[in-house]
Amino acid sequence: MLIPDAEHDNIVLGERPLIVCDIDEVVLEFVTPFQAFLTANGHELRPTSFRLNGNVFSLDDGGETPADEVARLLEAFFTGQDAWQTPVLAAADSLARLSGEADIVFLTAMPPRHRAVRRRLLTLHGFDYPMIATEAAKGPAVLALHGSRTHPVVFIDDIFVNLQSVRQHVPGTLLLNLIANDIFRGLAPHPGEGVDIALDWPHAEELIRAHFAAAR
Numbered sequence: 614m615l616i617p618d619a620e621h622d623n624i625v626l627g628e629r630p631l632i633v634c635d636i637d638e639v640v641l642e643f644v645t646p647f648q649a650f651l652t653a654n655g656h657e658l659r660p661t662s663f664r665l666n667g668n669v670f671s672l673d674d675g676g677e678t679p680a681d682e683v684a685r686l687l688e689a690f691f692t693g694q695d696a697w698q699t700p701v702l703a704a705a706d707s708l709a710r711l712s713g714e715a716d717i718v719f720l721t722a723m724p725p726r727h728r729a730v731r732r733r734l735l736t737l738h739g740f741d742y743p744m745i746a747t748e749a750a751k752g753p754a755v756l757a758l759h760g761s762r763t764h765p766v767v768f769i770d771d772i773f774v775n776l777q778s779v780r781q782h783v784p785g786t787l788l789l790n791l792i793a794n795d796i797f798r799g800l801a802p803h804p805g806e807g808v809d810i811a812l813d814w815p816h817a818e819e820l821i822r823a824h825f826a827a828a829r
């Protein structure tokens with residue numbers, strides 16, 4: 614199986630349900646460690662809205678950090694992500710239980726050049742499922758994976774445009790919005806029609822099990 618515009622592990626799906634799962638803010642903490650990384654590098658994230666740009670300020674003079682500098686800091690963060698990012702509470706246990714009845718594939722929008730360090734970090738924390746790294750839209754990637762199979766599909770992500778992309782390309786998918794960081798979850802707009810909000814991993818697991826049961 615080959616996903617266009619992506620680098621990925623070998624993926625072989627069984628005749629069973631499929632769970633496609635984002636990584637940042639879903640199985641690895643992103644906002645919380647990125648805040649710590651910014652502070653260590655002379656900046657701070659003051660979350661007043663559900664975005665990074667415009668919310669990062671210099672600790673030196675209090676001025677807003679320009680978007681190109683935020684992009685540079687993000688690149689440095691992903692390069693050294695294994696020193697910063699930690700697993701989201703209960704994610705590994707929930708996925709381990711769900712892997713008994715479904716195939717799990719990670720789909721991350723991170724540039725493929727950071728794939729090796731992320732792969733090692735995931736495996737270290739018990740997330741031993743194949744990963745796809747692509748900056749292309751997520752809907753077509755899920756469609757390429759699932760094709761015309763009739764098994765249930767679940768897609769979990771913190772970003773609404775990704776959830777709506779999958780909604781458009783693979784109708785019938787159970788779409789779950791999960792945001793690990795409490796402050797960002799509080800700031801997030803509604804994820805849009807057809808998307809369920811999971812408050813945490815135990816809640817996500819409950820919604821996924823109900824979806825599988827309904828399909829049997």
Ligand SMILES: [Mg+2]
Pocket residue numbers: 635636637638639770771772
């Ligand atoms: Mg994410």
